Amino acid sequence: MITIKDLSKVFQTKDREVKAVDGLSLTINKGEIYGVIGYSGAGKSTFIRLLNRLEDPTEGSIHVGDQDLTGLSKNKLRIARQDIGMIFQHFNLLWSRTVYDNIAFPLEIAGVPKEERSRRVKELIDLVGLSGRGNSYPSQLSGGQKQRVGIARALANNPKVLLCDEATSALDPETTDSILDLLVDINEKLGLTIVLITHEMHVIRKICHQVAVMEQGRIVEKGDVLDVFLHPEQPVTKKFVDQVMGDQEKEHSLKLIKDKYQSGKIVRLHFVGESTNQALISEVSRKFVLDVNILHGKITQTQKGAYGTMFVQFEGDNEEVARAIEYIRSTSVEVEVNPDA
Ligand SMILES: Nc1ncnc2c1ncn2[C@@H]1O[C@H](COP(=O)(O)OP(=O)(O)OP(=O)(O)O)[C@@H](O)[C@H]1O
Numbered sequence: 001m002i003t004i005k006d007l008s009k010v011f012q013t014k015d016r017e018v019k020a021v022d023g024l025s026l027t028i029n030k031g032e033i034y035g036v037i038g039y040s041g042a043g044k045s046t047f048i049r050l051l052n053r054l055e056d057p058t059e060g061s062i063h064v065g066d067q068d069l070t071g072l073s074k075n076k077l078r079i080a081r082q083d084i085g086m087i088f089q090h091f092n093l094l095w096s097r098t099v100y101d102n103i104a105f106p107l108e109i110a111g112v113p114k115e116e117r118s119r120r121v122k123e124l125i126d127l128v129g130l131s132g133r134g135n136s137y138p139s140q141l142s143g144g145q146k147q148r149v150g151i152a153r154a155l156a157n158n159p160k161v162l163l164c165d166e167a168t169s170a171l172d173p174e175t176t177d178s179i180l181d182l183l184v185d186i187n188e189k190l191g192l193t194i195v196l197i198t199h200e201m202h203v204i205r206k207i208c209h210q211v212a213v214m215e216q217g218r219i220v221e222k223g224d225v226l227d228v229f230l231h232p233e234q235p236v237t238k239k240f241v242d243q244v245m246g247d248q249e250k251e252h253s254l255k256l257i258k259d260k261y262q263s264g265k266i267v268r269l270h271f272v273g274e275s276t277n278q279a280l281i282s283e284v285s286r287k288f289v290l291d292v293n294i295l296h297g298k299i300t301q302t303q304k305g306a307y308g309t310m311f312v313q314f315e316g317d318n319e320e321v322a323r324a325i326e327y328i329r330s331t332s333v334e335v336e337v338n339p340d341a
Contacts, residue, residue, distance in 0.1 A: 003063040005025050008058045008217075026212060032209050033209050034194070035197075035208035036048070036196070038215060039199060039236070048197050050062065052069075084162075085162045086162070086165065088166075100135065103149065106157055121156075127155070162193070163196075164183070164194060205225065207303060209224070220236060221233055224304055228241075264313045264315035267314060267328075268311055268336040269310045270309055270333065273307065284328065290315060295311040
């Protein structure tokens with residue numbers, strides 16, 4: 001769907017050149033939610049602005065479907081942009097226009113007749129959960145509602161791709177979650193491809209299928225969200241994963257756990273994907289004569305399944321404990337006995 005090859009953007013400032021995007025290549029499949037994460041200054045905003053040619057690349061190409069965006073004339077670019085909607089951190093609404101008129105605006109520009117426009121705006125207002133608010137002005141709306149208007153406006157011309165530029169960074173956690181749920185809903189209902197940039201791993205975990213990690217204009221790691229969460233390789237990726245999983249807390253707790261629970265066997269269970277759905281702990285305590293103590297753990301959900309770690313203590317006859325561990329190993333849950341921090 002979107003193929004990016006060797007994309008670079010160099011800004012010339014008074015005293016030096018800044019390579020904001022540096023030889024970036026990426027393939028984004030149709031219907032995917034693709035997240036690009038990086039700290040401030042990594043080049044994310046420049047990257048997403050290149051995707052709809054708000055910035056012109058210094059080098060490289062961007063294909064959306066069969067169309068090479070980098071080779072288009074101004075006129076053709078204007079038409080091609082109708083396939084690419086965008087939402088922004090600060091919503092970028094027209095403050096003197098109502099919700100209805102904000103959403104109608106791109107339809108007016110595209111020359112959609114009045115009746116059809118009216119039908120489409122009403123449909124979009126319902127889709128984003130703003131029924132009854134069509135006559136409100138942006139100043140009368142909460143942050144979450146403003147972003148819903150932004151989403152409806154971006155979807156007005158039935159784009160194939162939605163670009164999200166830190167779309168939830170100005171929102172509180174609860175509102176962030178409701179906007180992320182809306183994006184997933186739209187992705188599933190409309191089969192829309194979504195590319196988002198963020199500095200929050202929570203956003204990646206909650207809605208993305210694929211993730212790319214950016215540092216100094218380059219992609220340093222990319223892949224399936226679950227794989228990247230499970231096996232982060234680069235230091236920057238590990239830091240982002242820790243934002244969600246709180247690794248330091250886990251290591252600290254393991255030491256406390258070992259000091260406190262010295263009897264029986266302490267076991268670390270790694271759950272990945274579907275296996276987390278099994279009622280494994282209750283099954284083990286039913287099948288084997290032993291006590292199972294849950295000591296510490298965190299399981300989290302991604303769009304590609306759940307994963308996490310749990311520390312448990314097995315107390316009972318040594319052979320029975322060994323049999324229980326063997327049994328767990330026969331499932332897809334990984335087991336580590338007497339784990340190191
Ligand atoms: N118009 C510009 N002129 C000169 N330098 C720029 C310009 N736009 C961005 N840069 C520089 O390019 C680098 C990448 O900036 P960019 O805004 O893309 O990063 P970012 O990851 O989106 O960070 P942030 O979230 O802080 O915006 C930075 O060093 C920035 O100063």
